[in-house]
Amino acid sequence: MSTLGTEQNPLLVAIVGSGPSGFYAAEALIKSEIAVKVDVLEKLPSPFGLVRSGVAPDHQKLKQAIKLYEKIADSSDFNLIANITIGIDITVEELCASHHAVIFTCGAESDRKLGVPGEDLKGSYTATEFVGWYNGHPDYRDREFDLSHDVAVIIGQGNVAADVSRILSKTVDELKYTDIAQHALDTLAESKLREIHVIGRRGPAQAKFTPKELREFGELTDCNPIVTEQDLLLGLESISELEEKSNVASKKIYDLFCEFSKRDIDNNKSKQCIFSFLMSPKELVGDSRLEKIVLEINSLSGEPFKQSARGSGKMIELESGILFRSIGYRGIPIKGVPFHESWGIIPNAKGRVTDNDNNVVPQFYTAGWIKRGPSGIIGTNRACSVETVSCLLEDLKKLDNGIKKSGADAIYKILQSMNIHPVNYDDWKKIDAKEIQRGEPKGKPREKYTYIDEMLSVTE
Numbered sequence: 001m002s003t004l005g006t007e008q009n010p011l012l013v014a015i016v017g018s019g020p021s022g023f024y025a026a027e028a029l030i031k032s033e034i035a036v037k038v039d040v041l042e043k044l045p046s047p048f049g050l051v052r053s054g055v056a057p058d059h060q061k062l063k064q065a066i067k068l069y070e071k072i073a074d075s076s077d078f079n080l081i082a083n084i085t086i087g088i089d090i091t092v093e094e095l096c097a098s099h100h101a102v103i104f105t106c107g108a109e110s111d112r113k114l115g116v117p118g119e120d121l122k123g124s125y126t127a128t129e130f131v132g133w134y135n136g137h138p139d140y141r142d143r144e145f146d147l148s149h150d151v152a153v154i155i156g157q158g159n160v161a162a163d164v165s166r167i168l169s170k171t172v173d174e175l176k177y178t179d180i181a182q183h184a185l186d187t188l189a190e191s192k193l194r195e196i197h198v199i200g201r202r203g204p205a206q207a208k209f210t211p212k213e214l215r216e217f218g219e220l221t222d223c224n225p226i227v228t229e230q231d232l233l234l235g236l237e238s239i240s241e242l243e244e245k246s247n248v249a250s251k252k253i254y255d256l257f258c259e260f261s262k263r264d265i266d267n268n269k270s271k272q273c274i275f276s277f278l279m280s281p282k283e284l285v286g287d288s289r290l291e292k293i294v295l296e297i298n299s300l301s302g303e304p305f306k307q308s309a310r311g312s313g314k315m316i317e318l319e320s321g322i323l324f325r326s327i328g329y330r331g332i333p334i335k336g337v338p339f340h341e342s343w344g345i346i347p348n349a350k351g352r353v354t355d356n357d358n359n360v361v362p363q364f365y366t367a368g369w370i371k372r373g374p375s376g377i378i379g380t381n382r383a384c385s386v387e388t389v390s391c392l393l394e395d396l397k398k399l400d401n402g403i404k405k406s407g408a409d410a411i412y413k414i415l416q417s418m419n420i421h422p423v424n425y426d427d428w429k430k431i432d433a434k435e436i437q438r439g440e441p442k443g444k445p446r447e448k449y450t451y452i453d454e455m456l457s458v459t460e
């Protein structure tokens with residue numbers, strides 16, 4: 001047989017997950033010097049992962065990344081096999097038999113738990129559910145969020161918390177020309193929320209927002225950003241953190257909080273978005289649904305950049321009927337693939353998957369949030385995927401066991417035997433075109449299909 005990576009014997013790689021890290025891995029493989037065929041497997045009928053169903057609808061610029069993914073998908077070496085679930089429709093063992101290597105780029109689909117009593121009360125939601133719901137993700141399409149309360153609480157001060165609280169703070173006019181799902185816009189139009197509390201367990205110098213995202217709260221049509229001057233008093237360790245040149249983003253965040261604290265409240269605005277610090281939920285209380293949150297006041301302890309929140313034992317209560325936990329994502333295990341339970345990632349060495357004994361698992365690679373945890377912006381995934389693909393290409397000789405692989409053909413055969421019809425990239429282009437067409441009369445970039453059956457009916 002010809003050498004692996006030649007036109008006669010191309011390297012066959014299956015990529016599990018069509019989000020940014022999956023596309024960047026495909027790009028790195030297709031642009032490499034060897035001959036490759038890449039099959040990207042996706043659970044939904046639609047590609048692009050969090051760029052489609054995570055990035056906030058009012059951040060359309062961030063979705064420009066899709067333009068690059070479309071170029072990658074145009075390559076004759078790229079193939080999309082969508083609407084199939086690995087571990088259910090196709091096993092990992094079957095992928096190993098059909099392809100020389102498998103790259104897991106399935107992201108972090110679940111949430112970290114707070115671990116406090118009442119966490120699962122009605123009215124207490126994860127950011128994942130809410131973000132998926134307003135972005136029209138089929139898994140969250142039918143969730144119901146009761147926005148008839150005065151007060152909402154968001155736990156966490158990262159960019160997902162910023163997205164959730166901003167969407168709750170905006171008017172319908174500020175959202176109606178985005179690709180927000182219509183069912184979400186209709187519910188938000190009826191919202192009675194007046195106070196949106198965004199609560200951090202550490203101080204204003206440790207908030208994880210990026211400046212651009214926080215600045216947007218100062219520009220909302222009908223919502224005042226509120227921070228008290230008292231809340232902005234810093235300990236010596238936090239002052240020294242902000243003086244560190246490399247920590248310029250945190251300094252900008254702190255300066256923005258200071259600017260918000262000096263603003264006069266505009267009484268013509270009906271909502272307030274209140275940023276509070278040094279508090280951790282201890283209990284969510286309610287009979288059949290959330291009524292109030294017991295919060296413990298924290299202090300910071302530790303050296304600069306290593307400060308952690310320490311409970312003081314002093315509690316306060318905040319009445320609220322709806323709470324969103326936005327404290328970070330975690331991955332979900334795939335049957336047959338090693339998983340680090342406490343970190344919520346696939347254990348790996350620079351993208352080579354490792355087992356419990358730290359031994360490299362042949363054929364298995366990983367990239368993106370499931371490789372390194374849920375951090376960084378969309379572009380961060382490019383370097384992450386490039387690192388993984390470099391390792392994979394270094395291993396080329398080891399991946400060649402002399403046995404002929406059938407790639408996508410083997411996968412199609414298995415699916416056919418189970419009467420499963422995958423969605424290919426041309427099918428997706430039909431769904432895409434129809435969504436864009438549906439958005440046009442409303443002045444929206446697209447009106448997404450939010451049920452899988454609806455998407456599939458377009459491809460027929």
Ligand code: NAP
Pocket residue numbers: 059112113114155156157158159160161163200201202206207208213280281326327328329374375376377378
């Ligand atoms: P994140 O940035 O890691 O923020 C998580 C927040 O939850 C932090 O404030 C963290 O506080 C807090 N937290 C964690 N455990 C907690 C607990 N047990 N109790 C209370 N608070 C807790 O995560 P994320 O907001 O989910 O964002 C994930 C990644 O996606 C980030 O890199 C983010 O920048 C990115 N993203 C970017 C955009 C954008 O570019 N527009 C939009 C959305 C997301 P500590 O700091 O104390 O741990």
